[in-house]
Amino acid sequence: MHLSELAPDYIRAIAPYQGGKPIAEIAREYGLDEADIIKLASNENPLGMSPKAEEAIEAALVDVARYPDGNAFDLRAAVRTKYDVDDLQIVFGNGSNDILELAARAFLQTGDEAIYSQHAFAVYPLVTQAVGAKGIVVPAKDYGHDLDGFLQAITAKTRLIFIANPNNPTGTLIDKTTLLDFLKQVPKEVLVVLDEAYDEYLSADDQSEAITWLGQFDNLIISRTFSKAYGLAGLRVGFGLMHADLADILNRIRQPFNVNLIAQAAATASIADGDFVARSYAANQAGMLQLTQGFDQLGLQYIDSYANFISFAVDDAAQVNQVLLENGIIVRPVANYDMPDYLRVSIGLFSENKRFLAVLESIVNKS
Numbered sequence: 001m002h003l004s005e006l007a008p009d010y011i012r013a014i015a016p017y018q019g020g021k022p023i024a025e026i027a028r029e030y031g032l033d034e035a036d037i038i039k040l041a042s043n044e045n046p047l048g049m050s051p052k053a054e055e056a057i058e059a060a061l062v063d064v065a066r067y068p069d070g071n072a073f074d075l076r077a078a079v080r081t082k083y084d085v086d087d088l089q090i091v092f093g094n095g096s097n098d099i100l101e102l103a104a105r106a107f108l109q110t111g112d113e114a115i116y117s118q119h120a121f122a123v124y125p126l127v128t129q130a131v132g133a134k135g136i137v138v139p140a141k142d143y144g145h146d147l148d149g150f151l152q153a154i155t156a157k158t159r160l161i162f163i164a165n166p167n168n169p170t171g172t173l174i175d176k177t178t179l180l181d182f183l184k185q186v187p188k189e190v191l192v193v194l195d196e197a198y199d200e201y202l203s204a205d206d207q208s209e210a211i212t213w214l215g216q217f218d219n220l221i222i223s224r225t226f227s228k229a230y231g232l233a234g235l236r237v238g239f240g241l242m243h244a245d246l247a248d249i250l251n252r253i254r255q256p257f258n259v260n261l262i263a264q265a266a267a268t269a270s271i272a273d274g275d276f277v278a279r280s281y282a283a284n285q286a287g288m289l290q291l292t293q294g295f296d297q298l299g300l301q302y303i304d305s306y307a308n309f310i311s312f313a314v315d316d317a318a319q320v321n322q323v324l325l326e327n328g329i330i331v332r333p334v335a336n337y338d339m340p341d342y343l344r345v346s347i348g349l350f351s352e353n354k355r356f357l358a359v360l361e362s363i364v365n366k367s
Contacts, residue, residue: 010110010132017122020332021325030326037328040346040356043168043198043309045231047283047349049266050276053232056269060262068261075259075268079239082271083211088244091251094258096197096225096238100162101127102250103193103221103240107159108133115153116162117145119170119337121195124162133159143303143311144172147182154190161186164195165208169334169344171305173202176209183217191246193221197238198307200229200277201284206306211241218243226263228308229280230270235263284308287347294357298364303342311344320363327359 004012020041027034072092079090093099100123108114110132116124118140128135136158138149145163154161166173174182179194186192199208210222221242227233237259240250259267270276288310295302295312302312311334314320321333321343332344345356 008132010129014126014129015336017126018336021330023330026325026328026330030328032328037330038348038352038355039330040348040352041330041332041344042233043228043307043346044233045229045280045308046287046347046352047231047276047280049231050270050273052269052273052276053230053266056265057262060265063261066261068257068259068264070257072259072264075237075239075264075271078268078271079241083241085211085214085241086244089214089241089247091240091242091247091254092259093223093238093240093254095227095236096195096223096240097123098236098254098258099221099223099238099240099250100124100193100195101130102254103160103191104128104131104133105253106249107191111157112159113155113157114160114162115150115158117150117164117167119143119167119339120145120162121164121168122336124164128160140170142172143167143170145174147174147178151182151185154187158187158190161190161192162195163192164197166198166202166306168197168307169309169311169332169337169339169342170303171307171310172303173206173306175206179210180213183213183220186219188219191219191221192217193223195223197223197225197228199224201281201308202306214241214243218245221246226267226270229277229284230267231276231280232263232266232270235260235266237263237267283349284347287350287353290350290353291345291347291357294353294360298357298361300364309344309346311339311342313341314343314364315341317341317343320360323363324356324359329356329359331356 023037104127108131112133114128115136125135136153223240225238300312334342334344
């Protein structure tokens with residue numbers, strides 16, 4: 001017997017998550033200088049982290065021999081104040097991925113069903129399959145969520161619905177009126193996990209109001225992250241907001257000390273730095289315009305995005321990605337999202353976007 005056979009069939013069938021390649025790996029593989037490589041693959045903040053977060057990290061280093069606060073008292077207070085929620089409604093995670101997994105572990109079991117969209121975040125099927133549940137994929141509509149299709153897909157076995165807004169990797173957005181109408185039609189016994197990882201990159205008009213809906217929908221779970229606009233991707237810290245009864249269940253299965261001491265300190269400082277988030281938003285808006293204008297000039301099709309990345313279509317995406325790598329530019333292939341003709345590029349600094357477009361132009365002109 002092969003040792004892997006000790007695991008259930010549904011575990012062995014999982015395709016492991018493939019993250020964006022790190023700079024060091026590309027440098028080794030292609031013999032490049034790390035300083036010359038541009039990473040635009042993982043939707044990271046090109047401005048880095050808040051200066052206040054950096055100061056908080058330095059101050060916290062003296063205590064790294066100690067376990068972190070398992071209840072995240074300071075960070076909990078910061079989230080409570082910013083979002084006007086109760087302490088008992090908050091669950092902290094090792095990144096928002098942790099919140100998604102906790103929801104699956106708590107509320108799905110073998111034979112249950114979870115609904116998510118075609119072209120949606122790869123973690124949804126992963127956490128669903130990891131607990132032996134069945135994923136129900138609703139075909140996308142213009143690369144976005146078809147919420148009417150979601151409603152039609154609900155059965156007696158449906159326990160969870162995953163919605164990313166904006167969606168990754170397509171960047172599409174569900175307007176607030178449509179989303180609210182959808183929530184009103186979902187059966188109360190079906191939980192809706194609303195993944196808002198990119199909400200800080202939305203305009204004031206488009207930013208989510210879902211947190212104010214928590215009192216109306218006991219079956220709503222909202223996940224947020226510090227990895228994107230706050231620039232703390234390497235520290236892995238996120239949180240979920242929900243009815244206190246649901247939070248109590250998730251906290252029962254949450255690993256002790258799942259958010260480390262440094263991450264808690266940095267996140268607490270970051271959430272108070274509205275100026276940094278505003279600068280990140282402004283830089284993203286400018287970079288998005290820079291890239292879309294570049295794609296227009298090259299005659300390339302792209303999906304209008306509301307996040308800090310954009311997916312664009314090219315002939316032979318795999319080959320284009322290869323040439324970009326050889327030139328020290330890392331973007332993200334999205335063939336595993338049923339988008340074989342697209343590549344996803346994160347918004348970088350002006351100079352990074354400019355170099356990416358220059359190399360892309362040379363590739364397109366050669367083809």
